[in-house]
Amino acid sequence: MKICRYNIYCAEDLSMTVKIIVDSACDIPQRQGEELGIKILPLRYLLGEEEYLDGVTISNTEFYEKLEGSDLFPKTSQITPYQYEKAFEEALEEYDEVLCMTMSSGVSGCYQSARMGREDFDDKVLVFDSRHFCFSYTVLVKYAVMLRDQGLNASEIYAKLTAALEKVRIIAAFDTLEYLKKGGRISGTASAIGTMLGIKPIITITDGKVDVLKLVRGTKKSYIEVDRYMAKGGEIDLDMPFVCGYTGTSSLRTDNFMEEYGNRYFNKEVEELVVGTTVGSYAGPKAFALAYFVK
Template structure:
């Protein structure tokens, strides 16, 4: 019996990479006003950021409904596969609950894991699930290993602007205005499954310094596990600058980390110019 890995587009695993890894990525729904799209399927990441810039409509993403999980689980069952389903943090979305509801019909053949992550943190857990599957682990063994690894995931990001946090109601208009005037970059992490502000940096250079300091405080990067860097917007220039400025962290490991493009789930609040890093603690 083969193992089928199912996740969603909040992991920022592209449909192209999903084919390479032989996994299923269910797209979240993204709405701009009355227009509705499937994240990464009918709306590319570049297309999302173009709309974010061009339109006054603030985008909204919708969780995956139980019936869509059920469809994916049925397809796996018909193929004779067990399932490991990784879900977006239950503190941020109802997708995990939807997956659990759908899994009730499949007894012990579907194992649902609450990643307690989004974006790059979610990404590296999916990557680890793929690695364990390729090593011949069963669905139950993969799910158990992932649940033990969830608390060991570290995520840190620097947003380039406060504008979209303001539009999404996450901060006040006054705070966003002052922050923009002072070139304040919010430093973000995922704590207990939810988005948390770790601090505020004056300018991109200080933001990059905070990223490097966070890695050191966490005990460094465990290169025995997946590592991922990410950028938002239409260009990865800021991310490449961070990598160059942080060469001491990545020296000798240039071929061991992946770079992904932040999609709609986090891009809605980050806007363009954000960079992020996810790794497992040593």
């Protein structure tokens, strides 16, 4: 199964009336965001005593290089209402409307910050709670770009996104429980036992939050479980955005899964990205994920 490292939907008309603003939890690189014609507001996080702007002062790959072999756990701060307000103000100097998409309100206060930041702009700014993060947020953002490029206004895009939420799917396989322990999601005892048994958590997003579907033993079984989820979840809509990707500095797990199972689901190239800090902090290296829409 062929995958590509970089694939974009190019914005042909840069004078369009809707500006899409998102946060960096969508895992779209800044350079790609510029080519898509969207503005990506970076989250801030602390790793030890060093502060970083997600995707701006540090790339996802550099993040994993610092994370691996370290006892540190990133502390993320949400985008403030003032930052949203300034972004909306700047966008409305050139565009008629703003559609702001945020990561799930179930895991972050960005949605509430954006709502507060739009108070002075009436109906010129719409704020959409994606109910997702990581790659399922990615495909929603790329769908919004497709709709914008078709000439839809902000309220029309908002309505289409709302209707599409029930069709978004994301499935991921973590390689280790260690980083869930570091983030306080599981106990040290559970992590130690899971590591000893080679346990791999199978993860999705349900109602805007991380949902552990199953715990399996071994990498091969994690591939089988991801394949089973995709097979049972409905026919993939290949006319909609879809992505795959990985955590850490190696795409090996993603490549192996796509080589063995990808042709069952995709008849065209699948964009491959690096999972960002929002999920990567808890996944650690060697996880892989896929996100797509079903018909």
